[in-house]
Amino acid sequence: MNQATDLGMLIMQRANALARCTETPGMLTRTYLTSAHGDAAALLAQWMREAGMNVRRDAVGNVIGRYDGIAPDAPALLTGSHFDTVRNAGKFDGNLGILLPIACVAEWHRQDRRFPFAIEVIGFAEEEGVRFKATLLGSRALAGTFDMSALDRRDEQGLAMREAMTAAGLDAAALPQAAYRRDRALAYMEVHIEQGPVLLDEDLAIGVVTAISGASRYLVTVTGLAGHAGTVPMGLRRDAAMAAAEIGLHIERRCSGSPGLVGTVGQLDVPNGAANVIPGKAIFTVDIRAETDEVRLAAVHDVLEEMQRIAARRRVTLDVSKTHEVHSVPCAPWLQNQLERAISGDGLPVRRLPSGAGHDAMAMAALTDVAMLFVRCGNGGISHHPDESMTADDARTAARIFSRFVENFAKP
Numbered sequence: 001m002n003q004a005t006d007l008g009m010l011i012m013q014r015a016n017a018l019a020r021c022t023e024t025p026g027m028l029t030r031t032y033l034t035s036a037h038g039d040a041a042a043l044l045a046q047w048m049r050e051a052g053m054n055v056r057r058d059a060v061g062n063v064i065g066r067y068d069g070i071a072p073d074a075p076a077l078l079t080g081s082h083f084d085t086v087r088n089a090g091k092f093d094g095n096l097g098i099l100l101p102i103a104c105v106a107e108w109h110r111q112d113r114r115f116p117f118a119i120e121v122i123g124f125a126e127e128e129g130v131r132f133k134a135t136l137l138g139s140r141a142l143a144g145t146f147d148m149s150a151l152d153r154r155d156e157q158g159l160a161m162r163e164a165m166t167a168a169g170l171d172a173a174a175l176p177q178a179a180y181r182r183d184r185a186l187a188y189m190e191v192h193i194e195q196g197p198v199l200l201d202e203d204l205a206i207g208v209v210t211a212i213s214g215a216s217r218y219l220v221t222v223t224g225l226a227g228h229a230g231t232v233p234m235g236l237r238r239d240a241a242m243a244a245a246e247i248g249l250h251i252e253r254r255c256s257g258s259p260g261l262v263g264t265v266g267q268l269d270v271p272n273g274a275a276n277v278i279p280g281k282a283i284f285t286v287d288i289r290a291e292t293d294e295v296r297l298a299a300v301h302d303v304l305e306e307m308q309r310i311a312a313r314r315r316v317t318l319d320v321s322k323t324h325e326v327h328s329v330p331c332a333p334w335l336q337n338q339l340e341r342a343i344s345g346d347g348l349p350v351r352r353l354p355s356g357a358g359h360d361a362m363a364m365a366a367l368t369d370v371a372m373l374f375v376r377c378g379n380g381g382i383s384h385h386p387d388e389s390m391t392a393d394d395a396r397t398a399a400r401i402f403s404r405f406v407e408n409f410a411k412p
């Protein structure tokens with residue numbers, strides 16, 4: 001009689017093995033369609049086959065394993081995440097959401113257990129946007145929202161995405177066929193590390209994502225008047241940097257205190273600044289995110305208004321341009337409820353939280369209802385960094401919750 005595997009340990013071992021597929025020895029960097037990326041795809045395909053799945057690779061390079069339902073042509077519950085990484089990445093971002101369901105499917109396969117629906121585990125080929133500065137390529141191809149003009153984007157070596165695809169044996173012309181048939185997808189559920197400190201801070205292994213936050217981003221140039229730091233009295237100054245500082249503090253205040261709302265000035269520059277010169281120019285970015293679009297847009301509105309008041313009072317001018325905006329993607333309430341039942345059925349407390357970072361689920365929402373299960377990170381919640389960590393215990397817990405969710409899954 002073969003023994004049940006320790007899924008926590010298996011997931012950790014495979015995360016380590018997968019992390020050895022890297023472009024840069026000594027660190028993990030695995031960008032779209034590099035040979036390391038191809039090696040990782042092959043490894044995932046092998047583990048999927050060993051778990052009893054039929055494996056296919058679509059035109060964008062997604063690795064898709066199908067575990068048939070009781071009826072072989074049953075529609076599928078989709079799950080997965082991305083296997084590309086940022087430069088000098090951690091080994092769980094994305095990868096966990098592929099390795100975990102493969103391990104769970106292997107268990108069902110071992111028990112010869114099938115469901116009234118199929119399970120498809122998707123290793124998305126590209127999410128981070130590192131190589132071609134276009135994100136979510138894998139999930140957009142599957143959701144049928146791939147922007148074909150992205151094929152002409154070039155990497156730092158000048159190679160177009162279309163050429164890189166051909167070199168990797170993929171057929172860009174077949175991309176439209178990578179779109180999943182809407183009536184064949186029951187839902188999409190993604191397991192992902194939290195990439196933040198909330199669960200760690202509250203001593204919880206897992207959480208249910210309520211929504212993927214929308215984001216607004218602005219680039220602001222403040223123009224004042226440069227002057228000699230010694231000769232211009234304080235009352236006569238038009239200091240661009242101090243106007244930027246006051247605006248930054250306002251953003252911090254305005255975005256504090258509402259759950260799910262965050263505001264960041266991530267870049268703050270005084271071009272050609274010098275110790276003895278009053279800054280005549282300052283350039284900064286604003287990034288505001290929230291769980292709901294109402295909360296985000298209200299904060300953006302207030303911040304833009306207050307910026308103008310501060311500028312008028314300080315006699316500086318502003319040039320404000322919007323550089324990015326995405327709407328919030330809510331997780332489907334019926335899927336959240338089923339996840340919560342899986343968690344409370346396991347005797348664990350249910351913590352709901354928004355995702356401040358973007359994920360494949362965002363793109364998949366164009367195809368079907370989506371949900372996400374967050375898993376606690378160690379090391380203060382750091383991610384996109386080699387210190388990113390999680391424990392085998394938490395992997396085991398998340399695998400148990402995922403299994404319970406699937407075993408009780410029913411589309412209303």
Ligand SMILES: [Zn+2]
Pocket residue numbers: 082093094127192359
């Ligand atoms: Zn990720």
